[in-house]
Amino acid sequence: MASIETVALEKTYQVGFWRKKTKAALRPLTLSVPDGEVFGYLGPNGAGKTTTLRLVMGLAAPTGGSFKVLGGDIGDPSIRAQIGFLPEQPYFYDYLTPRELLSYFAGLSAIPAKERTRRIEATLKRVGLYEDAWSTQLRKFSKGMLQRVGLAQAILHEPKLIVLDEPMSGLDPMGRREVRDLIEELNHEGKTIFFSTHILSDAEALCDRVAVLNRGELRGVGVVADLVGSVKGKVEIMWHGTAAVAAMQAQGFDCHAVGETVRAVVPESDVDRAIDTLRGHRAKLVAVTPMRTTLEDYFLAKLNSPAEVAR
Amino acid sequence: MTNRIGTIAFNTFREAVRDRVLYNLIVFAFLMIGASLLLGQITIGVQRQLLINLGLTAISIFGVLIAIFIGIGLVSKEIDKRTLYTVLTRPVQRWEFIVGKFFGLMGTLAVNAGLMTVGFFIALIYLMRGLQASDASILAAVYFILLQFMIVTAVALLLSSFSTPIESAVLTFAIFVVGSFSEDLRGFAEGAKGATHYVAMTISYLIPNFSALNYIASVAHGNAVPASMIAWNTAYALLYAGAVVCAAAIIFQNRNMK
Numbered sequence: 001m002a003s004i005e006t007v008a009l010e011k012t013y014q015v016g017f018w019r020k021k022t023k024a025a026l027r028p029l030t031l032s033v034p035d036g037e038v039f040g041y042l043g044p045n046g047a048g049k050t051t052t053l054r055l056v057m058g059l060a061a062p063t064g065g066s067f068k069v070l071g072g073d074i075g076d077p078s079i080r081a082q083i084g085f086l087p088e089q090p091y092f093y094d095y096l097t098p099r100e101l102l103s104y105f106a107g108l109s110a111i112p113a114k115e116r117t118r119r120i121e122a123t124l125k126r127v128g129l130y131e132d133a134w135s136t137q138l139r140k141f142s143k144g145m146l147q148r149v150g151l152a153q154a155i156l157h158e159p160k161l162i163v164l165d166e167p168m169s170g171l172d173p174m175g176r177r178e179v180r181d182l183i184e185e186l187n188h189e190g191k192t193i194f195f196s197t198h199i200l201s202d203a204e205a206l207c208d209r210v211a212v213l214n215r216g217e218l219r220g221v222g223v224v225a226d227l228v229g230s231v232k233g234k235v236e237i238m239w240h241g242t243a244a245v246a247a248m249q250a251q252g253f254d255c256h257a258v259g260e261t262v263r264a265v266v267p268e269s270d271v272d273r274a275i276d277t278l279r280g281h282r283a284k285l286v287a288v289t290p291m292r293t294t295l296e297d298y299f300l301a302k303l304n305s306p307a308e309v310a311r
Numbered sequence: 312m313t314n315r316i317g318t319i320a321f322n323t324f325r326e327a328v329r330d331r332v333l334y335n336l337i338v339f340a341f342l343m344i345g346a347s348l349l350l351g352q353i354t355i356g357v358q359r360q361l362l363i364n365l366g367l368t369a370i371s372i373f374g375v376l377i378a379i380f381i382g383i384g385l386v387s388k389e390i391d392k393r394t395l396y397t398v399l400t401r402p403v404q405r406w407e408f409i410v411g412k413f414f415g416l417m418g419t420l421a422v423n424a425g426l427m428t429v430g431f432f433i434a435l436i437y438l439m440r441g442l443q444a445s446d447a448s449i450l451a452a453v454y455f456i457l458l459q460f461m462i463v464t465a466v467a468l469l470l471s472s473f474s475t476p477i478e479s480a481v482l483t484f485a486i487f488v489v490g491s492f493s494e495d496l497r498g499f500a501e502g503a504k505g506a507t508h509y510v511a512m513t514i515s516y517l518i519p520n521f522s523a524l525n526y527i528a529s530v531a532h533g534n535a536v537p538a539s540m541i542a543w544n545t546a547y548a549l550l551y552a553g554a555v556v557c558a559a560a561i562i563f564q565n566r567n568m569k
Contacts, residue, residue: 090396091393
């Protein structure tokens with residue numbers, strides 16, 4: 001079953017003084033996020049990622065199309081009870097401590113009173129917030145700490161589907177690593193994770209599938225394992241010694257030297273010829289690496305491609 | 312349902328209690344009660360009347376200010392700061408959120424009014440060297456002040472569900488002022504002719520009738536408050552505030568979050 005399924009979901013806004021002009025924040029989007037996947041929703045700033053999440057979470061009404069979350073209607077409280085949501089740059093009640101805030105959310109999520117304390121403390125520890133921060137008011141928290149509190153409230157009630165809007169924003173490299181590990185752990189527990197990001201390395205490391213969005217339009221959807229690692233038909237050769245550069249250039253290979261180390265990218269069919277040339281000039285080979293596509297290549301290619309109807 | 316409303320109400324109360332604005336206003340209210348005590352001492356014969364008038368007016372005005380300052384931010388602040396996102400994506404109905412907010416602020420106002428009333432009675436006992444039987448009607452006047460708070464809170468909540476905090480504050484205060492003169496407006500409407508008559512009459516019925524809930528001058532003169540008046544005023548305030556909270560919930564139900 002799909003955890004999130006949208007069919008031609010769209011959102012337009014009326015703009016201008018008389019509200020006669022329309023602006024499309026999300027053009028008809030058809031997308032399916034299967035159960036148990038980590039799904040990355042990629043796009044530059046202003047692509048429509050947050051708009052999509054707001055629609056899917058029932059915070060704004062779509063202008064057209066339809067969608068289902070966990071097979072039901074987001075208006076149904078029993079469906080919302082199974083969802084955890086972290087908004088972008090979360091901000092919480094200033095005068096509450098993390099413990100009080102989570103207690104408030106536990107009350108709203110109907111976590112039994114006798115279980116609350118244990119669950120709250122375990123969740124705070126899980127997101128990397130320890131006892132010394134539990135009694136500090138949130139107004140004294142850094143952006144990164146607030147992000148952790150945000151993650152804690154999203155997973156507190158052990159939801160089936162976790163929707164995260166830019167979960168790594170505001171975190172230092174250590175924090176990002178911890179959140180990545182947490183997302184992996186949650187996925188291993190069988191939870192579906194749908195998260196938006198513009199940090200491609202995070203998506204590449206975590207996601208089973210990604211969708212690329214630009215200017216409110218879906219530009220591509222694919223399985224990350226298929227998108228990255230496919231050979232491009234080119235090989236990168238690195239060697240020490242600039243003596244061979246002239247000979248390589250004479251053969252038509254483009255060389256870039258940094259100090260004594262030189263790098264050239266050659267077509268797969270020319271690798272033997274290039275290596276023979278280097279040996280002939282007694283250059284010391286450092287590496288011969290087939291070039292593979294990265295998620296960044298896919299992302300950049302899709303940003304400018306025509307819109308696609310997703311599978 | 313009740314649990315969720317209670318949770319939201321308690322959180323609203325806790326947030327309000329930790330807000331400095333509240334304490335500033337309470338301090339001002341106590342200062343005003345203190346000042347009326349001083350004025351009472353230099354006034355011969357009407358000390359009691361002056362203290363009741365000024366003391367209860369202080370409770371009323373500062374309570375209304377708290378209702379407006381906190382009430383206008385109840386919904387709009389949560390939308391601006393996006394704290395609502397993590398609430399509305401839980402199994403909480405939007406109307407439950409509005410009702411919870413209303414009860415949370417009413418709880419805050421009731422506790423404040425209770426505190427200020429205790430302060431006021433201490434001042435009264437100090438000035439008059441004791442209490443008299445007719446002072447019980449002061450409690451009825453305080454109860455009417457609470458009913459006023461209930462309506463002001465509902466109006467602030469309604470306006471806050473679709474407009475900015477500044478607009479909500481100005482409008483709520485304007486409605487409070489006009490409502491406090493609603494009986495004068497009705498008198499004017501009865502004397503007016505043509506379109507003016509109908510417009511003034513309609514406004515006087517639409518605007519909450521705060522003048523009917525103002526018994527301060529009457530109890531200051533030692534008059535008793537009839538039980539029927541308590542019943543009618545309670546019914547009026549409950550119906551008016553209930554209708555306004557319902558309207559706020561309906562508007563909020565269809566509101567798109569930014």
